[in-house]
Amino acid sequence: MEAKDLRHSEFSNVLEKHYSGRASDFSKRFLKWFLENIFRLDEFAADDACVDAKHDKGVDAIYVDDVSEVVYVIQAKTKTSDKAELGDTELKDFYGTLVQFGSAEKIEELEKETKNERLRQAITRNEVSEKVAAGYDVQGVFITNVPANDDAYNYIEKAEVIDLHDATEIAADYVDLDVDGGISERFDFDVSDSDVIEYDAGGASARIFLASALNLTKMKGISDGALFEQNVRLSLGNTKVNKSIKASIREKKEHGNFPLYHNGINVLCREILEESDQTISVEDYVVVNGAQSLTSLLSERAKITDDLKILVKLIEVKGDVSLSQKITRNSNNQNAIKARDMKSNHNLQQRLKAEVSKVSDGNFAYEIKQGESNKGKEIISNEAAGLVLLAADLEQPWSCHQKYKVMDDLHSEIFGRPGVTGARILALWECFQEIPTVLDELENKPFANYALTKYFIFFAVIQIIKDSSEGAHILKSLDEFSKNDQLDELAAGFAILARNAAIDLNAELAPEEDDYFDYKSDLKSPKWCRAMSAKLLAQHKKDVRRDKADSVADAFDELLE
Known part of the structure; x- marks a missing residue:
């Protein structure tokens, strides 16, 4: 990557392709791209860190590293002109922002005064004031998609509390994992x-x-x-x-x-x-x-x-x-x-890899190690498949932000079961691919774009399917549908139920402007997820009785014939 590749005219298409459903504009997409590709956060931690909204007090993201005991306060400033440079003016403004984090007392004052609920919740959720009081350092991180000029670099030499990541620095740090090696x-x-x-x-x-x-x-x-x-x-x-x-x-x-x-x-x-x-x-x-x-x-x-x-x-x-x-x-x-690398040669993973390839006639590749050559095939990474199984089979959507556990603590529990076959993974995966289109039905867009939401809805719909005798039969017959080339019908039926569940979920959630709920905490709560799933199931039954929604049998009519 070169610095010019980050220019708005060049990079906007890249960000649109990878973050079309997770941020509304170039600046927000650029921030998430940076957090995942340069700061090396996973998608869940990146989403949690972002607080960019009106009244954000100059703070676009907050990330607390408890290992190094550092609170990172991050601001993104992007420019649309290909000839633009970063000077020292915006860096000086950002220094003023960091003053608000100068002590536990100032942070508590900021928490009370801010009108940005996301910022307030991030400060509370991460216990920022308590950790600064305990001795955590506060480090500013300023990112931009254009090169910095001499004025900016001269200022950064004096302002040690700010790490500058301009286009030149970011291009040098970026590692393209798709490039052939050696x-x-x-x-x-x-x-x-x-x-x-x-x-x-x-x-x-x-x-x-x-x-x-x-x-x-x-x-x-x-x-x-x-x-x-x-x-x-x-x-x-x-x-x-x-x-x-x-x-x-x-x-x-x-x-x-x-x-x-x-x-x-x-x-x-x-x-x-x-x-x-x-x-x-x-x-x-x-x-x-x-x-x-x-x-x-x-x-x-x-x-x-x-x-x-x-x-x-x-x-x-x-x-x-x-x-x-x-x-x-x-x-x-x-x-x-990573545990994933250590599990790449595990018998369970090797077996699933072979099974997915066989049942899909080689159209899908179950990727067990990053960097495999699977050109021309649709990729299902074992880590991503594990999260789907974690939400559907183990019924723990609230744990899907801890994806490191998939190939570590929970590996045997997720994959080491007789019912986990390549055919079952392929069937659940195809159903899960319907979730992004269903998210468009959600009226609360920040909630819809949050990484854990898709796993919660997937879990909730599986609960609806499982509740009926027809649905229980469907879930027990997933291998059969994969082998009989009926995945399209399976996914279509799942999409019907998921869309209805999303509409019901709108009614259960208070409008964002009236009562902003802390979905970043609720989606990690087993109690909230179970309670909300139960409400959606109850509403589904009412809708079916009133002929306002398709039943599970109606949705999967072709498969049950």
Whole structure:
């Protein structure tokens, strides 16, 4: 990605494609894109963070990191002109916004005074005043889709409480996960100022040395992620680790100590071509541990001195794929990695992958690891499928914002059941795809666009279907419908019931302008979800009796014949 790609004329189409139902304008879409792709929040946490609305006091999002004990106050300012730049005026205004978070007392005052219910609820829900009183830092994050000018950069040097992410910074931080990985060319490592340790393990030859950080930033594929093909985590964006690395880079007097603080990077290559006292030349290389370090170095390359060196473990694998995978797995196991990666070879997941492909005649791919090559197929990620099962089978829509549990704590409970087959997953998935169109029926648009809402409605409709004998039969026969190519009829019937449920839900919810309810908390409450689902079921029965709605039998008439 380049800075020009973020211009309004270029990027608006990208945001429209990916966020058409989750935000109403370019600025709000850009904010959510940033939170998910650069700040590395999942869609649930990103939605929770956003408070952008009238009377927002200059705050567009609030995110509390309890690990690093930081309250992030985020503001987005986008510009429509392709020639626009960011100066210091808006940064100064944002500094004034941050003053409101200067103490617990000021935050409590802001909470009382603001007319923006989303901001008030975010402050309350995240216990911002209490955490600032307990010692949490407050950090401003200013984002924009245009480059910053010298005035802006000069101001940022003084205003340490503001992290600036302009178009140049964002483009450098962004990692395109769809880009093919691996660098198939030569690279020369500078070892002129380092001793080299040689190690021969029999199956592979290794070199360990200190490399110039400036030399490493010349490796291709850092900004687009191609260099990190086998690194299970890629760059994690604006994490505590990345901020710490960047802080060390900016502190020039610490450059000599950098190898003492840093674990180094692991590089695999097909072949070591030649060696001398000055360089080690390699052919076809990939970084399997060190994405965060190299992306941080690239973004701060202007501040790197000759004293800054990185420990490099270079391993020649000679095309041995098995050895390469083993090195990747073990080197990354020393750091936190996603449970999904660890479960990718689990028997349950491998079986479901094969079953989905078979029952769909190869039209669907059950993706068990990010980066698989499934071109031309409709993708169902195992993590997304797990959330659908969590809402429908385990009846826990309120837990669907904790998607990390799908491949971890709840993996066996969700997937390890005899009834969980590839055919069942495909059937439920097709029904779930009807939910986005149903959300248009909801009058409360912020509620409709919230990530958890779709799982609640899915759960509520499943409860309606399950309540009738016909519906119970349908749910027990999902495998049969998938195998008999009746998914279109199944999805159509589900859509009828879901649309009726959405209309009934409008009647149950107070209009936004009269009584703004805290849906971000309610949708995470088992009590609220169960109670509201019961109300929708009761209303469905009344509507059927009064001939105001289709029954479950009517909706699935073709399948029950």
